[in-house]
Amino acid sequence: MKPLELLRGLRTTLFMMFERPVTYQYPEVKRPVRERFKGRHELKRYDNGLEKCIGCSLCEAACPADAIFVESAENTDEERYSPGERYASTYEINMLRCIFCGYCEDACPTEAIVLEHNYELSYTNRREAIYTRDMLLVPVLPGGHPTPMKTTPGEFDRSIPEMDDPQ
Amino acid sequence: MSVTLTIDGTEVTVPEGMLLVDAAKRQGTEVPVFCYHPKMEPVGMCRVCLVEIGRPARDRATGEPLLDESGDPVIQFGPNLETACTMPVGQGWQVRVASEKAIQGRNEIVEYLLTSHPLDCPICDKGGECPLQDLTMGHGPGESRFLFDDKIHLAKHVPLGELIFLDRERCIQCARCTRFQDEIVGDPVIGFYERGRRLEIVTYSNPGFDSYFSGNTTDICPVGALTTADFRFGARPWELNSAASICPHCPVGCNLTLSTRREARAGGRDIVKRVMPRQNEHVNEIWICDKGRFAHHYARDPERLTTPLVRKNGKLAKASWKEALTRAAEGLKEAGTDLIGVASGRLTNEDLYNLRVLFGKLGGKAILSDPMAGGNLVQRYGVGVGSNLSSLGKRDAVLVIASDLHEEAPIWWLRLKQAAERGATLIVANARATRLDDYAQHNLRYDWGDGARTALGLLHFIGADPELARFEGDRALKSAARAFKRARNATVFFGREGLNYAGTEALARACALMIEAKGRLGEPNNGLVAVWPRANTQGAWDMGLRPDPRGLNTALEGAVAAYVIAADPVGDESASLEKLSTLIVQDLFVTATAELADVVLPAQSFVERAGTFTSGERRVQRLYPAVSEPSGSLPDWKIVAEVARRLEIGLEDTAAPLVFERIASEVRDYSGLSYDDLAVVEPQWPEVGGGDNYFGGTAYANKQGLGVQLAPHRASRPLRWKAPPRASAAKDLLLMPVTKLYDQGRTLRPSKLLAARMAPLQMTLHPTEIERLGLSGAEEAEISWDGRVERLKFTPSTEVPPGSALVPRSVGLALLEPTPVTVRRPN
Numbered sequence: 001m002k003p004l005e006l007l008r009g010l011r012t013t014l015f016m017m018f019e020r021p022v023t024y025q026y027p028e029v030k031r032p033v034r035e036r037f038k039g040r041h042e043l044k045r046y047d048n049g050l051e052k053c054i055g056c057s058l059c060e061a062a063c064p065a066d067a068i069f070v071e072s073a074e075n076t077d078e079e080r081y082s083p084g085e086r087y088a089s090t091y092e093i094n095m096l097r098c099i100f101c102g103y104c105e106d107a108c109p110t111e112a113i114v115l116e117h118n119y120e121l122s123y124t125n126r127r128e129a130i131y132t133r134d135m136l137l138v139p140v141l142p143g144g145h146p147t148p149m150k151t152t153p154g155e156f157d158r159s160i161p162e163m164d165d166p167q
Numbered sequence: 168m169s170v171t172l173t174i175d176g177t178e179v180t181v182p183e184g185m186l187l188v189d190a191a192k193r194q195g196t197e198v199p200v201f202c203y204h205p206k207m208e209p210v211g212m213c214r215v216c217l218v219e220i221g222r223p224a225r226d227r228a229t230g231e232p233l234l235d236e237s238g239d240p241v242i243q244f245g246p247n248l249e250t251a252c253t254m255p256v257g258q259g260w261q262v263r264v265a266s267e268k269a270i271q272g273r274n275e276i277v278e279y280l281l282t283s284h285p286l287d288c289p290i291c292d293k294g295g296e297c298p299l300q301d302l303t304m305g306h307g308p309g310e311s312r313f314l315f316d317d318k319i320h321l322a323k324h325v326p327l328g329e330l331i332f333l334d335r336e337r338c339i340q341c342a343r344c345t346r347f348q349d350e351i352v353g354d355p356v357i358g359f360y361e362r363g364r365r366l367e368i369v370t371y372s373n374p375g376f377d378s379y380f381s382g383n384t385t386d387i388c389p390v391g392a393l394t395t396a397d398f399r400f401g402a403r404p405w406e407l408n409s410a411a412s413i414c415p416h417c418p419v420g421c422n423l424t425l426s427t428r429r430e431a432r433a434g435g436r437d438i439v440k441r442v443m444p445r446q447n448e449h450v451n452e453i454w455i456c457d458k459g460r461f462a463h464h465y466a467r468d469p470e471r472l473t474t475p476l477v478r479k480n481g482k483l484a485k486a487s488w489k490e491a492l493t494r495a496a497e498g499l500k501e502a503g504t505d506l507i508g509v510a511s512g513r514l515t516n517e518d519l520y521n522l523r524v525l526f527g528k529l530g531g532k533a534i535l536s537d538p539m540a541g542g543n544l545v546q547r548y549g550v551g552v553g554s555n556l557s558s559l560g561k562r563d564a565v566l567v568i569a570s571d572l573h574e575e576a577p578i579w580w581l582r583l584k585q586a587a588e589r590g591a592t593l594i595v596a597n598a599r600a601t602r603l604d605d606y607a608q609h610n611l612r613y614d615w616g617d618g619a620r621t622a623l624g625l626l627h628f629i630g631a632d633p634e635l636a637r638f639e640g641d642r643a644l645k646s647a648a649r650a651f652k653r654a655r656n657a658t659v660f661f662g663r664e665g666l667n668y669a670g671t672e673a674l675a676r677a678c679a680l681m682i683e684a685k686g687r688l689g690e691p692n693n694g695l696v697a698v699w700p701r702a703n704t705q706g707a708w709d710m711g712l713r714p715d716p717r718g719l720n721t722a723l724e725g726a727v728a729a730y731v732i733a734a735d736p737v738g739d740e741s742a743s744l745e746k747l748s749t750l751i752v753q754d755l756f757v758t759a760t761a762e763l764a765d766v767v768l769p770a771q772s773f774v775e776r777a778g779t780f781t782s783g784e785r786r787v788q789r790l791y792p793a794v795s796e797p798s799g800s801l802p803d804w805k806i807v808a809e810v811a812r813r814l815e816i817g818l819e820d821t822a823a824p825l826v827f828e829r830i831a832s833e834v835r836d837y838s839g840l841s842y843d844d845l846a847v848v849e850p851q852w853p854e855v856g857g858g859d860n861y862f863g864g865t866a867y868a869n870k871q872g873l874g875v876q877l878a879p880h881r882a883s884r885p886l887r888w889k890a891p892p893r894a895s896a897a898k899d900l901l902l903m904p905v906t907k908l909y910d911q912g913r914t915l916r917p918s919k920l921l922a923a924r925m926a927p928l929q930m931t932l933h934p935t936e937i938e939r940l941g942l943s944g945a946e947e948a949e950i951s952w953d954g955r956v957e958r959l960k961f962t963p964s965t966e967v968p969p970g971s972a973l974v975p976r977s978v979g980l981a982l983l984e985p986t987p988v989t990v991r992r993p994n
Contacts, residue, residue, distance in 0.1 A: 056289035057403045071431055072400045085324060086290040086400045090431045109289045157323055159290045 038100045038115040041093055043136045049144030051081050051137065052112030054159040055088035059104035059113055067097035068104060077155075079148040084159025091133040095121050109160055172260040187251040187262065188216055192854070192862065196264050199273065199302045201280070201389045202341035203252035205853035205863060206452070207350055210253075213280065213341050215302065217248035217272040221261035232259075248272040270306070277307040283319045283364060284390070285336040293391030295404040298861035299339065319364050327357060327368065328375030329923055330396050330457060331385065335367050338392035344368065344384035351454075353584060353606070354378040368392075374923065379577045379908055382460040386444065386453070387864035396920055397461050398441040402428045408437075410793035411445060411871030413780045414459040415513060415773040416914075418699040419578045420782030420874075421451035421459055424867035425774055425793040437794035438467050439774050444866040447873055448851045449555050450786060453866035456577035458908050461920050465772065466794075468917040471755055472769035473799040483757075483767060488801075488809075495730075495766045496813035498749025499529060502728030506531025509719065510712060511734040512704030515778030515790070517826040518803035519703070519710040520834070521818050522732060525811045527711075534722055535707050535714045536734035537700045538668040538983055541661065541675030542708025544886070546836060548679040549785045549879040550658060550694030556582040561590035563692055564654030566625070566647075566681070568595075569618035569674060570662025570698040573602035575906045576783070579660065579698070592650045596621050598665050599973075600966050609647035611640075615665045615901055615971050615985065619891035622661075622677035625651065626888065630684035635888070657685050662698040665903055667984040668716055669892040676889050683886065689879055696783050700906070706781030709834060709877075723747070730810075732803060733770070735760045735913075741955065741981040753806055756913050769800040776802040777823040779845065781877070787837070788874030789845045836877045846872035898987040899940060901971040902930065902950065910977035928979040929960035932972035937963055940990045952988040 024031045033039070044052045055072030071090035081087035104113050123129045140146050168183040172190065179194040186209060191198045201213035221242040224233045233241040242261045248269060251262075263269055281303065288294040321335035342359065345368065349355040356372035370376045385393045407426040414421040422445035427437045442463050444455040465471075475491030476483040486494075499506060508526045510519055510533060526533040556579070559565065565583055572580035580603060587593040587606040595603045596611035596618070604610050613621045624640035626632065628648030651657055659678040663671045679695050687693040699705060707713075715722035720742045723729060728749035736742035738759035744750055745763075752764040761767045775796040781787050801809070808820030819826045824842045831840045848869050853859075856868030907926035909915065915925065930948070942948050947958045957980060967973055974980055 054290050055400070056294075057406065058289055061403070061405060069431070071402075074400050084287070084290060092431070158285075158287075158320075160287055 033117045033119070037117050037119070038102050040095070040116060040118040040121060041098075041104070041113050041131070041136055042116045042138050043091065043133070044112050044114055045138055045140060045144065046083075047141055047144055049140040049146060049149060050083055050156065051087060051147055052110045053088045053091065054082050054084055054110055054112070055086045055091075056109060056159075058107040058109065062103040062107035064101060064103060065097045065099050067094045067099075068092070069094075077151050077153045080151045080156060081147045082159070083156040083161075085157075086159060088133060091136060093131045093136065094129060095123070095131055096126065096129040170256050170258050172256050172258070172262060174262045175264050181256055184255050187218070187220070187254040187256050190256050191251060191262070191264060197305075198251045198264055199306050199861060200252055201298060201302070201339060201861070202343060204343055204346075204387055207343070207346050210342060210346070211250040213276070213339065214250060215273055215276045215280070215306070216251040217269055217276065218251045219244055219263040219266050219269050220249050220254065221263070222257060223259040273306045274308050277303055278311055278313070280339050281307070281311060282313045282317075283321075283336065284339065285318075285320075285323075287337075290400070291334075291337065291391035292394045292399060292401075293388070296860055296865050297391060298389040301858075302861055321367070325367075326375065326396075327370045327393075328372075328377065328381070330461065330920060331376050331381050332394050332396060332399060333368055334392050334394070337390045338366075338368065339390055340366055341389055343387045343389065344393055347384055347387060348378060348380075351585065352378055352380045352581065354380070357384075379456045379458070379573070380454060380581065382457050383444070383454050386866050389861060395441070395460070401440045402426075407440060409867065410791045411869075412773060412790045412793060413702070413788045414455065415702045415780070416458050416462060417576045418512075418697070418702060418704060418783035419451065419576045420702065420780055420784075420786060420788055421455045421578055422447040422788065422869060423455065423459065425463075427793050433467065436467075439463050439793060445871070446851055446855050446863075446866055446869045448557065449873065449876070450782065450784075450788075451578050452557060452582070453853075453855055453863060454578060454581065456908070458577070458915075458921075462915050462918045463774065464919070465755070465914045465917040466774045468756070470757070471772075471797055471800075472757065472767065473797045475769060475799075476757075476761075476764075476767035478765045483762075483764070491766050491768060492806075492809050492813055495749075495751045495768070495810050498728050498751060498765060499730065499810070500814060502531075502726070502749060504530035505725070505727035507722055507726040507729045508533030509536050509723070509729060509731045509734050509736060510534075510707065511536045511732075512699060512701030512707050513733040514707070514803055515703060515776075515780060515823075516706040516710055516787070516830060517778050517823050518732065518807065519707045519712055520826060520830045521804045521807040521811070522730075523711040524818060525807055525814075525816060526730075528811075528816045529814065531726075532715075532722075533712050534719070535704065535712050536719055536736060536739070537704065538671075538714050538718065539663045539697070539700060539704070540668055540672035540714065540716075541679075541695075541697050542705055542713060544675045544679040545695050545697050545705060545783075545785065545879075546709065547879055547882045547886075548682045548688060548695040549877070550696060551689045551691045552876050552878045553691035554658070554694065554784060554876065555692070556586055559586035559589065559591040559656070559658075559692060562655040564592040564594065564651045564657045565660065566594045566596065566651060566657070566678070567603060567607075567660045568622060568662070568678065569597060569664045569666055569671075570660060571597070571601040571603075571664060571905065572660065572662075572698065574908045575662060575698050575700075577908060579783075583660075592654055594647045594651060596647075598971075599968055609643065609650060611643055611647055615903060615968065616670060617891070618661075618664075618666055619670055619673035619677055619889075622674050622681065623888060623891070624648075626677050626681050626684065628652065629681055632888075651681070652685070656687065656690065656692040657682065658692055658694060658696060660696045660698055663700070664905060665985055667892070668714060668718065672716075673889045673891040676886060679886055680888055694879060699783055702782075703780040705783055705785060706779070706787075709781055709836060710830070711834075731760055731764075732807075737763065737981075739977070739981055740983045751810075753803060758913065768806050769797075770803045770806065771796050771800045775800070778802070778804075779827060779842075782874075785877040785879075786874045787840065787845055787877060789842060789872050791871060836880060840875060845874055847875075848873055898952075899990040900932070900936070900950070900988055902952070902982065902986050902988045903971050903973050904976045904980075904982050904985070905973045907975040907978070910975055911979060912977040926975035926978050927960070928975070929962055930972040930974045931962055931964045931967050933965060933967050933969045934963040936967075936969055936972070937961070941992050942990070945992050947993055949991045949993040950988040951991070952986050958993060
């Protein structure tokens with residue numbers, strides 16, 4: 001062993017003692033994630049409280065890990081969950097299977113499912129890893145109403161928001 | 168005559184008169200279509216099948232084909248594209264499907280069809296199996312030049328009756344549905360209203376879309392404009408698993424595909440999400456009736472039996488299989504040979520075979536519950552191998568006697584109607600008007616109970632038996648008989664309307680002799696077909712069961728122990744079973760009979776099990792398990808074998824195919840058959856399913872078996888006609904049970920969708936009868952017979968022959984055979 005090399009190594013250590021630490025004291029201190037971080041899914045709502053999800057199952061079809069399960073049913077104006085005729089009566093994601101690839105987001109025609117910033121997922125059994133519709137849906141925004149809601153006939157008869165003429 | 172033409176450089180020879188679109192399909196070139204359907208006349212409405220057609224040029228003066236320098240014919244292409252679906256092929260044509268001009272033309276048509284299409288594929292039930300989706304991907308422009316803002320928005324939720332929903336925006340106005348109702352079914356209850364973009368499909372009937380075949384329009388709709396209330400938003404097509412099955416509701420034996428999916432709502436169990444037709448051009452083509460399509464919910468009824476019940480201290484209590492089977496076996500053992508087994512044609516051949524063998528070994532008798540005779544005659548005089556109702560035409564005759572096919576076997580009705588329209592001689596004989604009358608060339612009307620007498624009258628003319636001279640009928644009968652005799656092929660459908668057991672026996676014999684007199688026994692499209700009350704009644708006869716000629720009640724009276732499977736003698740004909748020391752009932756539900764039982768054994772429904780049904784045309788077909796069984800139930804053949812094992816009788820109890828092997832080794836007509844033979848398929852026309860759903864609709868292609876039609880076997884001894892039984896002494900009124908498609912039977916009631924269409928419990932009688940019986944103004948009538956008194960609502964109809972009243976079967980009145988009753992105005 002050469003003493004010079006030992007000294008060189010110790011020098012690096014010495015300098016590092018005056019650097020800012022890169023570690024975070026998780027969970028007391030949390031590192032903010034990037035804007036496009038893909039964490040736990042959320043099912044979004046419109047401002048008025050209606051669910052964006054229309055139960056089309058395209059996320060389920062796109063999912064490479066077969067983590068999503070959707071069952072749909074028909075909306076009525078008496079009991080409306082989402083605009084249009086169809087809504088997801090059952091929506092489950094098995095977080096143990098999910099690989100957070102974001103294909104479900106890409107497939108969604110209404111931007112209802114979004115991989116948000118929550119990465120703190122832990123479970124003590126497999127059943128807990130299945131996130132149901134109620135767990136995934138975001139809270140109603142102020143001014144909105146919870147679903148199901150009663151709506152006037154003809155007001156929300158389209159599932160997919162009006163598109164602009166793509167010029 | 169055949170025609171040779173060239174499509175995209177490939178030569179193809181097809182029969183003359185074939186449409187270009189079909190010729191291309193046969194040759195393997197895809198010409199897209201929306202409005203064209205191979206089962207219907209072409210209309211050329213959607214214009215998506217545009218192709219370039221070049222015809223050999225002719226000299227105008229001489230009419231001779233023009234030749235170029237090398238001696239080949241000169242081909243002249245027209246200036247415009249033409250629709251391949253309306254053009255019958257011509258000799259020497261050169262057709263360009265893939266030319267730039269043709270591609271451009273189709274491209275523009277698809278772009279135009281999409282101008283106001285909502286493109287809401289994510290929520291559309293057709294999405295994933297949609298011809299418009301597929302053909303837009305294959306032939307569409309990808310980008311539209313039309314303004315999105317100019318899209319017209321129309322109603323998206325228009326119920327055409329409670330079974331079928333219309334989405335006006337999605338409709339591309341191909342008229343497949345209206346043409347199906349008009350041309351194929353002859354129920355023009357839907358039609359076009361308004362024009363252009365405002366055009367919509369409306370229903371003229373009340374209740375809306377009042378047709379027994381309405382569900383088929385959703386299969387052939389090339390977009391998601393028509394959807395069924397049953398499957399609406401139920402699942403996406405790509406999520407479904409499918410299993411082949413056979414419809415359990417009537418003797419036609421329509422091939423089905425059951426689409427299943429595991430559902431959280433159903434507690435994580437597989438359930439049947441929809442019932443779809445499976446192509447079998449010999450049986451149901453690509454159609455099924457609405458009963459077959461919508462009446463499947465009973466299989467997942469929460470009231471299904473899932474555990475055996477045993478009577479303890481006078482009450483039925485849950486018990487283990489072991490306990491229940493031991494109790495059943497003991498009961499049978501104690502009864503010695505005073506045993507009776509009662510089964511119905513709802514069971515598969517495997518069940519019925521095991522039951523018959525068990526009772527044969529025990530020394531008892533297994534009988535059928537429904538009083539209709541003739542199964543043994545169908546075995547000998549049935550239709551020949553290769554019979555196909557859709558091959559009937561000008562030289563063929565069909566006699567339909569004592570049956571209302573539209574209610575009893577709708578697909579037979581449909582196919583016979585079409586045969587009549589193709590020129591087949593249709594003779595309909597019944598005591599009352601039925602829906603088939605409109606298409607018949609000969610309508611024979613007789614008095615109730617005279618079905619056999621009419622058949623013997625026909626036989627007199629056909630067979631010229633002098634002994635039968637006393638049955639000679641009127642001119643109409645003579646001319647019908649002459650037409651029947653003149654025809655090359657002759658098929659007879661006989662039913663049981665207005666007849667008791669003895670009546671059907673005399674009728675069946677007369678009809679069998681008519682077939683014999685024609686002298687073409689065993690040939691295709693010649694033979695006898697029984698319109699049985701249940702799907703597998705013919706199979707039950709083949710397995711060796713038959714009704715007791717004395718009637719079910721009398722048969723049950725003499726027994727000490729009874730084993731009743733899939734039958735309800737108490738609910739159907741008020742049998743008194745109190746005298747039995749042991750009553751074992753094996754069923755899906757706690758029926759009226761099961762309530763009196765000592766042991767109740769839970770069986771499996773048709774969606775959960777394997778087996779075979781033998782159709783009225785004696786085609787043996789397989790059903791496959793589609794969903795897992797409710798825990799605790801067993802297939803019927805297995806339960807019977809388990810009971811037998813406790814009586815030290817060895818029956819096959821491991822697998823349905825092995826039971827069938829035993830059937831094949833013992834039952835003569837089935838000899839040599841195996842499940843593999845029943846699973847053989849061959850190419851069928853038109854192609855449907857998979858990538859071809861733009862052509863034939865979303866009916867499933869048949870990959871699981873066309874079944875095997877059994878050949879009639881030669882009669883061992885000559886058949887004699889039988890004099891018809893004397894008509895029952897008339898009292899005030901003859902109460903006539905008739906079959907309705909939507910009755911209120913236990914297997915139909917769980918299908919809530921059909922509730923509004925189910926026949927109500929009321930009798931229908933002629934207005935003059937209401938007056939004669941002093942019932943005018945009354946709400947109900949009090950009728951009595953054999954010590955029974957019932958109060959029935961009634962409604963007038965001039966269609967009902969005076970002296971009788973019609974009452975639907977299985978709607979709450981326990982009555983199977985025509986019965987004279989006395990009528991009183993209730994106080």
